[in-house]
Amino acid sequence: MEKIRLILDDVMEGNIVVLEKGLSPEEQSRLIEMTMMEISPDGFSGIEMETYSAREGQSSPGFFGKLLGKKGPGARMTVIGPANQMKTIKKDKDLISAWVSSR
Amino acid sequence: MNLFIRTKKRLSRFLSAFLKKRQSRIGIYGPPNAGKTTLSNRIVRDWTGDALGPVSEIPHETRRARRKEGITISNQNGNSLTLDIVDTPGVTTKIDYQEFVEYGIEKEEAIKRAREATEGVAEAMHWLREDIDGVIYMLDATLDPFTQVNIMLVGIIESRDLPVLIVANKIDLPDAAPQRIMKAFPQHPVIAISGLEGDNMEELYEHMLKVFG
Numbered sequence: 001m002e003k004i005r006l007i008l009d010d011v012m013e014g015n016i017v018v019l020e021k022g023l024s025p026e027e028q029s030r031l032i033e034m035t036m037m038e039i040s041p042d043g044f045s046g047i048e049m050e051t052y053s054a055r056e057g058q059s060s061p062g063f064f065g066k067l068l069g070k071k072g073p074g075a076r077m078t079v080i081g082p083a084n085q086m087k088t089i090k091k092d093k094d095l096i097s098a099w100v101s102s103r
Numbered sequence: 104m105n106l107f108i109r110t111k112k113r114l115s116r117f118l119s120a121f122l123k124k125r126q127s128r129i130g131i132y133g134p135p136n137a138g139k140t141t142l143s144n145r146i147v148r149d150w151t152g153d154a155l156g157p158v159s160e161i162p163h164e165t166r167r168a169r170r171k172e173g174i175t176i177s178n179q180n181g182n183s184l185t186l187d188i189v190d191t192p193g194v195t196t197k198i199d200y201q202e203f204v205e206y207g208i209e210k211e212e213a214i215k216r217a218r219e220a221t222e223g224v225a226e227a228m229h230w231l232r233e234d235i236d237g238v239i240y241m242l243d244a245t246l247d248p249f250t251q252v253n254i255m256l257v258g259i260i261e262s263r264d265l266p267v268l269i270v271a272n273k274i275d276l277p278d279a280a281p282q283r284i285m286k287a288f289p290q291h292p293v294i295a296i297s298g299l300e301g302d303n304m305e306e307l308y309e310h311m312l313k314v315f316g
Contacts, residue, residue, distance in 0.1 A: 025259040025262035026232070028258070029228050029231065029232055032228050032255075033224075033225045033229055036221040041218075045199040046197025046199070047196045048197065049196055049251050051254070083196065
């Protein structure tokens with residue numbers, strides 16, 4: 001929860017947060033929930049987010065990994081920014097691109 | 104003798120309450136305007152003759168989760184399943200009241216709608232973690248399924264090991280391409296339907312029996 005709070009506080013200040021290792025599904029779910037609670041009229045309107053998936057080009061957990069409950073590589077890099085400043089985030093194979101307005 | 108019968112009845116009530124599994128709660132999730140309420144209404148109408156909520160072209164018409172309990176669906180082979188259907192607000196990472204103003208809604212009402220929508224999405228996300236036993240994930244088949252929200256939500260559902268059915272809706276529209284959705288989520292069953300016209304609902308019910316039964 002502290003991690004999500006930290007990310008959200010940063011984004012609400014107008015910063016773009018780049019996470020090298022991404023967020024777990026549980027964290028993503030909490031991020032959406034907390035984002036919704038912070039939205040206010042003429043203020044913070046939410047987040048834009050893009051994840052560069054590590055599925056391609058990375059090895060699977062393998063037989064023993066699966067036995068041990070590993071689910072394979074998760075998301076790799078995640079970019080999170082304020083929705084009113086990052087109008088578009090696009091993702092091509094190896095590239096995440098963002099249009100950022102500096103208001 | 105009376106005491107014996109009373110005790111027996113009490114014991115049987117206690118055991119049945121203890122052993123009885125509650126009905127599965129199936130959440131209908133997806134982005135705004137995918138047709139979640141249209142599908143919920145159709146399922147509820149097909150099996151109970153009732154309806155769940157109003158539909159509209161304006162995003163976030165459903166701002167509070169609506170639940171219909173005890174819907175029994177069945178097939179010709181005599182298989183049946185009783186479940187609760189939960190229609191949820193469209194999940195998104197941003198909500199701006201200006202979006203409602205653009206649809207001609209007064210500013211005050213637009214702010215109210217936006218606030219309700221944010222509360223509804225937060226509640227839907229909370230329920231997904233705590234209170235849902237299976238998911239019908241609705242997608243508009245005329246749109247690109249590779250969005251961050253879709254990938255993120257399917258990932259969240261998978262991480263919770265919830266049974267999931269993906270529905271490619273709006274196949275009555277000329278631009279519909281359910282194959283795109285099948286390619287995007289090959290790990291899950293994808294059923295192409297038109298919730299509005301009722302196309303292919305039988306196949307959806309068959310899959311619901313299989314996946315949630």
